[in-house]
Every structure is written in structure tokens, then in C-alpha cells.
Amino acid sequence: MIHVLTLTYLTSRETVVEHMAEHKAWLREHGDQGRILLSGPRPEGGAVIVTADLDEAQVRELIESDPWHKLGLAAYEQLAFEGRNASPGVVTAAEPDDSVLLINVATTDDAAASVSALASAVEHVSATAEGFRGSRLLTSVDGDAIVNLAAWTDQQRFDAIFEDDEFIRRYQEFAKTTTGGKYRLYRTSRVVTPNR
Structure with a gap:
């Protein structure tokens, strides 16, 4: 709780x-x-x-x-x-668990188009995927990159989205709007709070 x-x-x-x-x-x-x-x-x-x-x-x-x-x-x-929903990036478990945080960084010449296309893929995941906790899409201040922070209960459920043809189709549409990109999964290894 x-x-x-x-x-x-x-x-x-x-x-x-x-x-x-x-x-x-x-x-x-x-x-x-x-x-x-x-x-x-x-x-x-x-x-x-x-x-x-x-x-x-x-x-x-x-x-x-x-x-x-x-x-x-x-x-x-x-x-x-009971904390059932949290904003992506907020980890409510006091001890490490199986949850993962996706950080997907893509460069782009048209941030608005990239965000719109990626939002379509994420909205599909939001409606259909087990274990999805939420996503936050960010645009760089310079407008040349976007970042997707997405929280998942575990890696197995994250990996399952790549078996969904509709997600793959939408993600490929997003990829067409980018000039490069890479995603990685992360787990919390240490937290440091402000010392003030």
C-alpha cells in the first residue's frame, strides 16, 4: 500500500x-x-x-x-x-522488483510528426498490452529528438508487444519519421535524493 x-x-x-x-x-x-x-x-x-x-x-x-x-x-x-497507477518514471516499489523502464530516444527532423506517430503506437499498447503502466513522450528543447519513457511490470510483457502485428505496423510508421533511434530497458539500481 x-x-x-x-x-x-x-x-x-x-x-x-x-x-x-x-x-x-x-x-x-x-x-x-x-x-x-x-x-x-x-x-x-x-x-x-x-x-x-x-x-x-x-x-x-x-x-x-x-x-x-x-x-x-x-x-x-x-x-x-492501493497504488495501481503511476506516472512513467515513478517507481513505487521500495525494493527492486521485475519492473522495467523503457527509454527510447530517436532523432528527427519533424518532432511533431514523430511524436504523433509514436503516440499512435503507444496508445495501441495502452489499450491492448498486459503489464503496460504508462508512457511519457518528451521532445528535446531543440526539436531534433524525442524520448519515450514507458514503464512495464516486467521484461517478458514488454517483449510480448513485438508479437502484435498492429503495434509493429504503427511502430514502423513512427520509424519512418525519424533519422535514427535506439531503445534500451532499465531497472533501478540506485536512487539519490536532493541533499538540502
């Missing part, structure tokens, strides 16, 4: 700030280990943390290890939900 943790300060802002360095070190440690996906202050005070896919025992251990919790500076409220 994904957990949204809402922190409410139990003491003055000044006291919270005195212990900010320890809390930030804790956030970074768990962010680098893939347990915390997002965190930040709330405009009205307090903070919010969004976890990776953790079970109840893991999220309880996470909360109890926070220096602010140990010192009684913040109370936690918890909301859990």
Missing part, C-alpha cells in the same frame, strides 16, 4: 526547526532507500510524506524511526491506498 502521512507539529515552529537537520537526514536516508517518494511542508504548517509500496509494519517502523516522532515534535496521521 502507498501511505500518505500527514505530520502535525506538537510544539513551536522554532523547536521543530532546531531538529530539522536530523529530520532531513532521516528523509534522505529513506528516500535513497526507495521508501519515501515525496515529502514537503504544508503551507498551513506541518508536513506530508508519501511512501512507496510498504506494508503496515514497514510504515509503522518508518514513522517510529523519525527523529521528530521520537522527540514528540510531530504527530502522524496515516491514509493508505
